[in-house]
Amino acid sequence: MKLGYYPGCSLHATGREYGESTVATLRALEVELREIDDWSCCGATSAHATNHLLSVALPARNLALAEAQGLDEVLAPCAACFSRLATARHEIAADAALAQRVASVLDRPFTNHVAVRNVVDVLRASIPALKAKVMKPLAGMKVACYYGCLLLRPTEIAGFDDPEAPTSMEDVVRATGATPVGWNMRLECCGAALSLARTSSVVRLGRAIVEDARRAGADAIAVACPMCHSNLDFRQSAMTRRGEAEMPVVYLTELVGLALGIDPAELGLGRHFVSTSSLVARAAAPPPAPAPAKVPQQGAAKGVA
Amino acid sequence: MSRIGVFVCHCGENIGRTVDAARVARELSTLPGVAHSEDYKYMCSDPGQALIKNAIAEKKLTGVVVAACSPHMHEKTFRRACSSAGLNPFLCEMANIREHCSWIHGERERATDKAVDLTRFIVEKVKRNVPLETIRIPVERRALVIGGGIAGIQAALDIADGGREVVLVEKEPSIGGHMSQLSETFPTLDCSQCILTPRMVEVYQHPRIKLLAYSEVDEVSGYIGNFTVKIRRKARSVDENLCNGCGACQKVCIVKKVASEFDAGLGKRTAIYVPFPQAVPNIPVIDRANCAHFKAKAKGLKKDACGKCKEECARGAVDFEQVDTFVTMKVGAIVVATGYQLYSIGKEQPATLKGYGEYGYGTIPDVIDGLQFERLASASGPTGGKILRPSDGKEPKRVVFLQCIGSRDPEKGIEYCSKICCMYVAKHTMLYRHKVHDGEATVFYMDIRAGGKGYEEFVRRAIEEDGARYVRGRVARLVRDGDVVKVYGFDTLSGEPMVIDADLVVLATAMRPQPGIEALAQKLSVSYDGHGFINEAHPKLRPVETNTAGVYIAGACQAPRDIPDAVAMASAAASKILGLFSQEMLEREPTVAKVDAALCAGCFHCERVCPYGAVERREIRDRKGNLLKVVAEVNGGVCQGCGTCQATCPSKAVELQGFTDEQIFAQINALAI
Numbered sequence: 021m022k023l024g025y026y027p028g029c030s031l032h033a034t035g036r037e038y039g040e041s042t043v044a045t046l047r048a049l050e051v052e053l054r055e056i057d058d059w060s061c062c063g064a065t066s067a068h069a070t071n072h073l074l075s076v077a078l079p080a081r082n083l084a085l086a087e088a089q090g091l092d093e094v095l096a097p098c099a100a101c102f103s104r105l106a107t108a109r110h111e112i113a114a115d116a117a118l119a120q121r122v123a124s125v126l127d128r129p130f131t132n133h134v135a136v137r138n139v140v141d142v143l144r145a146s147i148p149a150l151k152a153k154v155m156k157p158l159a160g161m162k163v164a165c166y167y168g169c170l171l172l173r174p175t176e177i178a179g180f181d182d183p184e185a186p187t188s189m190e191d192v193v194r195a196t197g198a199t200p201v202g203w204n205m206r207l208e209c210c211g212a213a214l215s216l217a218r219t220s221s222v223v224r225l226g227r228a229i230v231e232d233a234r235r236a237g238a239d240a241i242a243v244a245c246p247m248c249h250s251n252l253d254f255r256q257s258a259m260t261r262r263g264e265a266e267m268p269v270v271y272l273t274e275l276v277g278l279a280l281g282i283d284p285a286e287l288g289l290g291r292h293f294v295s296t297s298s299l300v301a302r303a304a305a306p307p308p309a310p311a312p313a314k315v316p317q318q319g320a321a322k323g324v325a
Numbered sequence: 326m327s328r329i330g331v332f333v334c335h336c337g338e339n340i341g342r343t344v345d346a347a348r349v350a351r352e353l354s355t356l357p358g359v360a361h362s363e364d365y366k367y368m369c370s371d372p373g374q375a376l377i378k379n380a381i382a383e384k385k386l387t388g389v390v391v392a393a394c395s396p397h398m399h400e401k402t403f404r405r406a407c408s409s410a411g412l413n414p415f416l417c418e419m420a421n422i423r424e425h426c427s428w429i430h431g432e433r434e435r436a437t438d439k440a441v442d443l444t445r446f447i448v449e450k451v452k453r454n455v456p457l458e459t460i461r462i463p464v465e466r467r468a469l470v471i472g473g474g475i476a477g478i479q480a481a482l483d484i485a486d487g488g489r490e491v492v493l494v495e496k497e498p499s500i501g502g503h504m505s506q507l508s509e510t511f512p513t514l515d516c517s518q519c520i521l522t523p524r525m526v527e528v529y530q531h532p533r534i535k536l537l538a539y540s541e542v543d544e545v546s547g548y549i550g551n552f553t554v555k556i557r558r559k560a561r562s563v564d565e566n567l568c569n570g571c572g573a574c575q576k577v578c579i580v581k582k583v584a585s586e587f588d589a590g591l592g593k594r595t596a597i598y599v600p601f602p603q604a605v606p607n608i609p610v611i612d613r614a615n616c617a618h619f620k621a622k623a624k625g626l627k628k629d630a631c632g633k634c635k636e637e638c639a640r641g642a643v644d645f646e647q648v649d650t651f652v653t654m655k656v657g658a659i660v661v662a663t664g665y666q667l668y669s670i671g672k673e674q675p676a677t678l679k680g681y682g683e684y685g686y687g688t689i690p691d692v693i694d695g696l697q698f699e700r701l702a703s704a705s706g707p708t709g710g711k712i713l714r715p716s717d718g719k720e721p722k723r724v725v726f727l728q729c730i731g732s733r734d735p736e737k738g739i740e741y742c743s744k745i746c747c748m749y750v751a752k753h754t755m756l757y758r759h760k761v762h763d764g765e766a767t768v769f770y771m772d773i774r775a776g777g778k779g780y781e782e783f784v785r786r787a788i789e790e791d792g793a794r795y796v797r798g799r800v801a802r803l804v805r806d807g808d809v810v811k812v813y814g815f816d817t818l819s820g821e822p823m824v825i826d827a828d829l830v831v832l833a834t835a836m837r838p839q840p841g842i843e844a845l846a847q848k849l850s851v852s853y854d855g856h857g858f859i860n861e862a863h864p865k866l867r868p869v870e871t872n873t874a875g876v877y878i879a880g881a882c883q884a885p886r887d888i889p890d891a892v893a894m895a896s897a898a899a900s901k902i903l904g905l906f907s908q909e910m911l912e913r914e915p916t917v918a919k920v921d922a923a924l925c926a927g928c929f930h931c932e933r934v935c936p937y938g939a940v941e942r943r944e945i946r947d948r949k950g951n952l953l954k955v956v957a958e959v960n961g962g963v964c965q966g967c968g969t970c971q972a973t974c975p976s977k978a979v980e981l982q983g984f985t986d987e988q989i990f991a992q993i994n995a996l997a998i
Contacts, residue, residue, distance in 0.1 A: 182679070182682055184683040185680070202688065204805065204811075207802075
């Protein structure tokens with residue numbers, strides 16, 4: 021399978037390990053990724069809040085580039101990129117007048133036929149291949165799947181899972197041999213957009229999420245969005261009270277990569293703020309031992325690889 | 326040569342104001358074949374009818390055209406008049422110059438011209454009418470009632486009390502339906518079982534009711550007055566004639582933890598069981614999917630794994646070898662009273678429904694549905710009538726009720742209102758507050774629909790006397806948090822989001838028709854809507870009839886219904902059937918399709934398009950018995966005269982009597998002149 025790859029800004033910056041693990045994992049699953057040449061911003065940060073035409077034209081530009089490179093499908097792992105690209109595609113298809121305005125500012129041919137896919141959707145579709153290739157099943161590992169807001173909504177645009185009772189991440193986690201836990205906060209807001217403007221709100225929201233995952237007995241939280249990740253991982257030290265163990269927050273692609281036996285360094289597992297060594301150790305030495313000692317001092321984790 | 330009489334009516338001012346009736350009569354009199362033409366102020370009056378009768382006698386008319394109102398109004402009147410004057414009634418027709426002309430036009434000249442045309446083309450048709458004879462078919466005066474809930478019970482008793490035989494078929498081991506599961510009923514709070522069980526016993530003991538419980542309708546053929554039905558009697562594994570209902574078999578059954586259907590999954594039962602103590606008939610059935618004996622057999626074990634019930638039964642009634650048997654019988658009319666099921670809010674949804682994963686039904690034990698609450702509140706229920714929550718058996722101090730779960734939610738697949746939920750939720754809050762005095766009952770509602778005698782007063786009582794708190798708004802999510810269920814809701818009147826820590830949440834889920842209703846409807850050739858509810862013949866004027874003559878509906882198989890509605894429908898259907906059964910022969914209009922066997926090529930396109938299943942196959946043989954060909958034949962008892970076969974037939978072998986191609990073309994040609 022061949023997929024266009026739109027990393028967006030995060031996957032080259034704060035979410036670098038998401039990009040690394042996506043590339044490594046999909047390579048192992050024999051999905052060929054071709055990064056779109058000369059891709060630009062998707063407009064997630066400020067364009068869609070300030071200028072509607074710009075917010076549609078920016079993703080359209082990237083989709084037009086993909087078209088020009090002969091791609092039928094584009095993978096956008098970042099949930100915000102995915103949402104912007106898919107929303108623009110949806111809006112242009114539904115509104116002929118908008119399509120014309122976009123065409124006039126794009127200044128390049130654009131037929132809007134490239135499908136936009138998310139990494140969770142692609143991984144779920146690859147479950148049979150994944151099951152066949154699992155080298156180090158994550159047996160005994162309990163994972164809280166955290167969906168966040170943009171991955172599934174709005175339904176008519178995201179459309180690959182039920183936004184109120186999704187199962188796709190759990191299905192993928194199960195295929196790695198790990199056990200998804202039942203918990204309550206998997207669809208709640210992490211406060212992403214307020215990360216800098218109102219950090220205290222983000223800490224409050226994030227704490228509720230991490231706490232619930234801990235109560236459900238999870239060993240890790242799995243995410244598929246760089247904003248969710250930075251809020252839950254980078255801000256976790258502020259959410260954690262003395263004596264509480266920190267909760268590793270990993271990308272779904274990292275978990276899958278671990279199960280596929282990919283080198284943790286290649287997956288970027290050393291780039292986290294909350295140490296992932298407990299998970300790495302567990303993946304390295306199946307069958308599972310009773311809960312391994314964790315909680316290294318936070319802060320020291322960055323740069324282990 | 327035809328001798329047609331034309332009678333033009335003024336209908337007082339109704340026609341006379343805009344149509345010059347005298348001119349219509351005058352112009353028609355010049356038409357070839359018209360022997361008599363006159364106008365009169367009220368043709369339907371006695372003197373008006375006398376004009377027609379006299380003209381028939383004096384002028385020896387071969388046909389009559391009355392230019393007046395719609396045939397729906399007075400065709401019967403005029404045909405009766407013709408009949409009494411010795412003219413075949415089907416030689417009389419009406420030209421509608423009122424609804425189709427005078428009422429909708431203003432210009433007198435042109436309206437009169439149109440009235441002339443309308444009358445003229447009917448004259449051309451009547452010239453080609455032939456005498457038809459009313460079809461008379463014998464009636465089998467026994468009714469079949471499908472479904473033994475309150476609607477089926479009521480219909481069966483009414484018909485039987487009216488002196489006719491009834492066969493009552495129920496697919497469950499006992500009759501009683503959902504009503505037997507209810508605790509108390511709105512708006513009077515009388516005990517559901519107390520008013521129902523005497524009716525159930527009455528059914529069982531009635532000399533004219535044959536009860537076939539644990540049975541299903543397999544096949545239906547025939548037509549009004551003459552249905553043949555094949556009923557599958559499912560294997561109970563207990564001989565109904567030998568069993569005396571002592572209950573010994575259930576005491577020794579080793580399988581004790583099957584979720585009880587009667588207790589909506591909250592209680593347990595044995596594998597050989599009677600659904601509830603007042604069951605009718607009080608004869609156990611073996612649930613073969615859960616019975617140790619049958620499970621071992623299914624696995625291929627030679628040795629009998631268990632035979633305790635059989636050993637214990639003093640009457641030798643337990644019979645592991647029993648198989649399904651079939652009964653075939655003739656009935657003259659059928660009542661469908663198959664009732665409802667509750668919207669399943671868990672994950673098993675038909676593709677068209679989206680479910681409510683956000684409410685965690687099935688994963689959070691203290692989220693239950695309305696029927697489950699009924700069982701908790703019922704004295705015969707798993708908790709003996711104490712309100713105790715399923716997770717830990719504690720008495721819930723805060724109960725939240727959510728209305729319209731599934732109903733009125735096109736996003737989730739059901740746009741209709743389930744009608745009963747507003748009332749039963751009000752009842753639930755009352756029952757709860759009567760049993761748990763320090764408890765808090767909160768209801769999230771969209772609107773309160775309490776139309777019905779004493780209904781609004783009942784809801785007010787729940788709020789004002791029993792202190793139920795009503796919050797207008799929806800709930801976004803239910804999550805389990807320790808031993809409470811967090812209810813994330815929104816009060817749309819104050820505009821405030823709210824979070825309630827509830828001990829128990831009750832979802833008032835939508836009513837849906839029973840599974841399998843479509844298959845049954847197809848067997849009966851009755852139509853159903855997109856949700857599977859059976860369509861009535863007319864939403865206002867024929868509420869308990871279907872589009873198939875002789876098949877009637879009662880209760881929630883037609884739409885969400887409460888008990889009074891279901892009972893009223895059942896009695897209405899019963900009275901319709903008693904009316905039908907009051908005669909030995911049925912009279913049917915002869916305007917049915919007829920096949921010309923000489924022209925029929927046997928392609929059976931007509932059979933495929935007939936919505937009523939009226940087309941049959943007939944073999945034509947020579948004298949030696951050699952098969953010459955197979956032709957279509959229309960069963961006049963079933964045919965409703967829709968004409969679809971006539972339009973479909975490639976060789977023009979089917980004609981609808983009274984509406985032949987020749988007649989219709991003559992009408993059209995008359996207009997073209």
